[in-house]
Amino acid sequence: MEQKFRKWKQQSLSKLDQSKKGSVDKDIKHVVSLINSCQEYFTTSSCSGRIILIDGDSQSSDVQKQNCVWLFVSHEKCSSDDLMSGLTGSSGDAVLKFEPFVLHVQCRRLEDAQLLHSVAVSSGFRNSGITVGKTGKTMAAVRSTHGLEVPLSREGKLLVELEYIRFLTQIANQKMEQNLRRTQRFYENLQSALSAEKLQKLQTPEPPGSHERHDPPHVLETEKEERKKSDVYKRRRKREQHQTDCCHGDGDGRITELDDCLDLFL
């Protein structure tokens, strides 16, 4: 399996970037590099976060819904002029979206995916998840609940005022800032977790066949700090859950609304 993984990684990193853009977004180059420098991981796709204007076909049947036109895309903050200018090209149903940082990472073993997943969730990316394929292909997806999706025009006719577009621009830009802060937090937490993991492996060699994680006899001070912070986060989050408006369950069904609130605890 280890050999298979190394081969997958080699193949994946040597092939051409198949995305339209063809390169890693500049704001997350360090994150992608950090992950690809570890033998346990390689990234398969990523986006630093973006503000987009899409024009859908309002006259369409379902089949034609595929024909979306991209009126505007930015991986940085934008101005209301940018959006207004993009909107002039709309002849269908234009929608403004903010799409946060997303990252897909293929992992050597389930335990490696668990580490990445745990760092992602404690950094605020609470829609993250692991996928395990039948062939043993293990993926970790880092996803946020942060979003914005605002329909703006119908059949090319703008349904809102310029003042509203200005307001939306502010909100989209704020989300872009929060997204970058959260991504940086993920990067720092991942660095700490990987350092602690390496130290642990050096100090307590893993017996063959065992995949259990143990606390190392000595943990770096910074890592202790990180864990403390993470514990505070978990306690606070637990407390908050009782205030959420879930439908059925243990109070964890809906956490979207706490997404911004929790920023302050980290």
Place this chain on the structure above:
Amino acid sequence: MEQKFRKWKQQSLSKLDQSKKGSVDKDIKHVVSLINSCQEYFTTSSCSGRIILIDGDSQSSDVQKQNCVWLFVSHEKCSSDDLMSGLTGSSGDAVLKFEPFVLHVQCRRLEDAQLLHSVAVSSGFRNSGITVGKTGKTMAAVRSTHGLEVPLSREGKLLVELEYIRFLTQIANQKMEQNLRRTQRFYENLQSALSAEKLQKLQTPEPPGSHERHDPPHVLETEKEERKKSDVYKRRRKREQHQTDCCHGDGDGRITELDDCLDLFL
């Protein structure tokens, strides 16, 4: 582990529903019942999908962001009058959201989570994921990329016209319909998958220690049909991916925009 899981399940299902609502939403009672009737699973939280109006505190510091007021919540389609009436109570920054079906299921083993996850993804819930805790607690989250998040007022002042609210109501209601269709598809696919799984276990008893899945010698006709549909879906999705605007990667980084388009293939 099996015994521990049975105990967890017993405890979880016997305790009081800790959500605000205190009961399972009517549109997904059959889904929750189906899952809880299987020895491999139990649900820990769920929501059938909802249209909500939240009022945030515009004057607030980050800390006070927690003080959200719920102006309106509906698990069914709503009218623009409902929303307008909710908005009259806004004194801060009101936001309209559509939040799709969400389900958290604790699974006995990783293989059980894989089955559920695979059904969820092939039914269109592409933000689904598995979480594996250090204690072996394995959770599957069923999540959709379907959403709507529209800021509507600032400091209690409505920034859009009634016509726009009517338009938004239509869109939110359409999303509610699509969400219900997708949830039903998940239910039907899960039924088929669980039947096939049972049949498989009867026909090819699993050797101790092996968790591999094998194709049963005979597969139910309906299951074959399901698989065929699922294969078509995968092929089509693969084809679509090349049309998406990803930032870096294998073309799978951003699939949100295809969410509606893919509805028609199932």
